[in-house]
Amino acid sequence: MTASIGVRELVRNSNILQGYDYLDLEDKKTHQYxxxxxxxxxxxxxxxxxEQKIATKKQQELDEIMQFSGSCHMPKECLEMTSKELKAYHAVNKYGEK
Known part of the structure; x- marks a missing residue:
């Protein structure tokens, strides 16, 4: 059995919950669900x-982020470099400059 009750009704009498499979709560004044x-x-x-729906949503968001993760691979020798050293390394390898 189902019913639609107001928030005030629920606050005043929590025994309303018994006997129903689920209850829709709505603001009786504004008719807002x-x-x-x-x-x-x-x-x-x-x-x-x-929980399944939330996990699916999180996985979709993660998949969207991960599609860009492979576009920025760094060689192992660059992992400990400062930004200045990385710029120099990039210039040497891409343009052959120092």
Whole structure:
């Protein structure tokens, strides 16, 4: 069973939660949707679904970042150089200058 209740109703009487599978919370004055309350019976399943969705979203963001990671490989001898030394190294190797 489901229902739509106001935030004030929930604050005044938390026993409203019993007997429902989930409740939609809305601000009765502005009719703005505030969220969803899930019964303990389904909370574990919903939590697993949300964790999977969050992990998928994070992986997509990481994949977007990682597509550029290979474009900036540095030789091992450059890893400990200062920025000034790197500029000189780059100039010598690319342009043959000193």
């Amino acid at each position: 505030k969220g969803l309350l899930v019964s303990p019976e389904f909370a574990g399943e919903i939590k697993k679904i949300l």
